[in-house]
Amino acid sequence: MRFLNLGLVFGFAAIASAAAIPHTHAVHEKRDTAVAKKWEKRGRLSANARLPMRIGLKQRNLHLGHDLLMDISDPSSPNYSKHWTSEEVIEMFAPEQKTVDAVRAWLIDSGIAPQRLTHSDNKGWLAFDATTEEAETLLLTEYHLYEHVDGQTTAACESYHVPKYIQEHLDYITPGIKLSAPSKRSVKARSASNRIHSSIPFQRATDISTNDDLSQCYNALTPACLRALYGFPETPEYPGGQARTDNSLGIFEEGDFYDQADLDTFFANFTPYIPQGTHPVPAFIDGAQAPVPQYDAGPESDLDLQLSYPIIYPQNVTLFQTDDLYSAYTSRGFLNTFLDAIDGSYCTYSAFGETGNDPIDPVYPDTVWSGGYKGQLMCGVYEPTNVISVSYGGSEADWPTYYQQRQCNEYMKLGLQGTSIFFASGDAGVAGRYGDGNVDGCLGTYGQIFSPGFPTSCPYVTSVGATQINPNSTVYEPESVADYPDWGYSSGGGFSNIYPVPSYQHSAVYDYLQRHDPGYKYYRGNVSLATTDGLYNRSGRGYPDVSANGWNLAVVIGGETGVEGGTSAATPIWASLINRINEQRLNIGKKTLGFLNPALYANPHVLNDITTGSNPGCATKGFPAATGWDPATGLGTPNYPKMLDYFLSLP
Structure with a gap:
């Protein structure tokens, strides 16, 4: 016609x-x-x-994406770990x-x-x-x-x-019906950004033991404490003592930068087997630069690298440092320029009413700031690493739904290609970061409704919550939910307002809500938050999926030794351990693990279940930890020996 x-x-x-x-x-x-x-x-x-x-x-076939990813991620499937090429993914959709x-x-x-x-x-x-x-x-x-x-x-x-x-x-x-203006590009906008790293403030400490003393791990969690807590040896056993060149750990950073002097001091004090000068492989995107002078050292970048290297060395880190300084501080957009750089098709990919980058994303060449990046938007210039750790996030309410759905689809596509993606679950319990759509971090007219996080609520990423060693306890005793009211800090968790419960999580979420119902009023599905008297979406994707320690981790920042924490600390811990396991799988001729969630939910026995504590917010106690999965600590913390045995046994 x-x-x-x-x-x-x-x-x-x-x-x-x-x-x-x-x-x-x-x-x-x-x-x-x-x-x-x-x-x-x-x-x-x-x-x-x-x-x-x-x-x-x-x-074409967008509705099949979930099932296709489950088919190669479910250990019971005959197609487990049969990852796709990027060309196959493009052709499929x-x-x-x-x-x-x-x-x-x-x-x-x-x-x-x-x-x-x-x-x-x-x-x-x-x-x-x-x-x-x-x-x-x-x-x-x-x-x-x-x-x-x-x-x-x-x-x-x-x-x-x-x-x-x-x-x-x-x-x-x-142009059509969409109304989405870019934020005003002013350097002063930095403090207004709803895109933040997910860590609590650095606290100076001078009495941190630099040896393998495990008696003070609650006060300062050193690399030795982490090894004891999760059962991994100091250095991996690689053939000939050499790490592979095709298995670097990917770490995302934006608007926060590492300092080499801080890394060297940390290595000298806590991990002398890591040579001075060890630094990440630069994968700088759209004008990003690093490292910076010590006085400009960023708490997130220093933390991520100082947690990762002691776990993976002699493996290396690929640093995906994103956006020129001006855009990183002033745009509302988050992660699209990074996804452009590791998947050229994403630059022009159409889904959920959006093609390419949104007006809220950085624009290149940068014609506003004299020192901005003057080159073209970088598309497909880097290969995605096998594992990517992202310690940044915000609230679902602070970005358009279509913006989040299109990104989530991209994580599905990366999972099909064998990439494991970890996101921090947030540091405000069941509340969220303050933004346009919420009141004091909570939603609804009176600020009483729980505010789910983004991108951690996407069902195709592994969301990581935070735990802590209890006061007067040791690394050999069970941890609890990280919760420190004096800092307004609690491990983020809850249920998405955008995504339904994914198939791999159905039984775990159902079991929690039946056996450990917190007693709050709830709603179901996509409803008007101005009219409901419920506090959370009973039919939403639950998060986090897993957790790791996120309290009082020893770091060196700006030349000073101290402690820091947050789900941003837990995230690179998980990513590093999986990267380490991938190395051993590759060395025996197997594929990388790719999307982890189906395997983890089917085999929670490889984790340490966390059953105490909760993640308060929005004038409630939040969700309590419980036996099995819970929306405070997920399935639990790593048990490296069990995880290694299990994942090496898979095809």
Whole structure:
């Protein structure tokens, strides 16, 4: 079927405002008026204004993504660890050729010359520039300028129409109904960022033992304490004492930078077997730089590296340092430029109403800051490592849902390729970081509803909570939930408001809620948080999945020795141990572990179950730890000997 001739289309445009839409067309998208509460509709766009039109094509097999990932991640599957290539992933989810042909024919028949059309390399969208008049004629709509309360403007329409036969082939069209302005780019915006690393403040301490004394591990958890706590030997046994060159541990950092002098002091004091000068392999993205002078040392970067190296050495770390200094501090966007750099197809990947980066993400070349990155956005310049640790995050409420869903899909794609991704679960218990959508870290009109974290709630990552050694206890006694009210710190956990309970977690979540129901009112699914009297989504994906110690870990920052903690400490501990196990699997001819959750939920006996403590927030005690999985410590902490035996036994 072909589109109506161009003369008729222009006739339709003239009467679109009177709602005389032909029966051959249907509304494809219409904005919820509540979304525009911070926007003011201004004047009609000039008929000759040029709009960069993108037609997001319906992706193929997105609904199969979950099952495909489970098929290679479930130890009981005959396809376990049969990871895909990046080319296979792109081909699996690319639009069907009939979709490309149908939409292309519609555009050409509507008067868009073939030479004006660009088809993206990953086949996900068709693009062309159009005047406002052409776009309004094509979509039977009107474009207006919308202004956000912060002064930013964008072109958008309230709804648009397409032929009914085309709808099945379209994801969305932009500019369209989406209102998403970039944040104002001012250096002062750093303190307002809702994208933070997940650690509690550094505390100076001068009496930390630098030997293998295990009697003071509660006060300062040294590498020796960690080895005793989780049962891994000081140095891995690798053939010839050499680590592989294809198994570096990936660590993400943004707006926080390590100092080499701090690393060297830490190595000298706590791990003298690690040579001075040991440093990560740089994978700098969009103008990022490191290391920095000691007075600028970042607590997150120093912590991540000083926890990882003692576990994995002589393996190395690949440092994914992201974004120029200006953009790292001022943009609201989070992780998209990193995902661009490790997957070139992500730069132009269409899903959930978005193609490429969102206006809230950094823009390159950086034309605003004189010292900004002047090169093009980096796409596909680095290979993803086998394991990636991310100690940063925020709240689901602080980013658009489509923004989070598109990223979560990317973690699914990386899992298909054999990458294990760990995210910190947050440090505010069942509450979240303060942001646009919450009150004092909690949601709802009165700030009483629990605020789930992002990206840790994505079902295709391994979410890591935090534990602590109890006062007057030793490393040989059970830990409890990390909870320190004086700092407002408690291990993050709860249930997503975006993602449902994944299949691998069904029985664990059901068992917890049946046996250990915390007694709070709840709601189910995607409801209006302004109307519910429930505190959490009973049908949401539960997190964290696992946990590790996140309290009083010995570090050197800015030349001073002290302690730090948070789920940001627990995350690189888990990532490092899995990276170490991957090394041994690779050395005996097996594949990397990839997405871990199905294997862990099916075999929780390889972990140390944590059954005491809770993660308070939003004027509640939060969720209590309990036997089995719980939304405070997940399945538990690492038991390295059991984990190693189990994972080496898998195909």
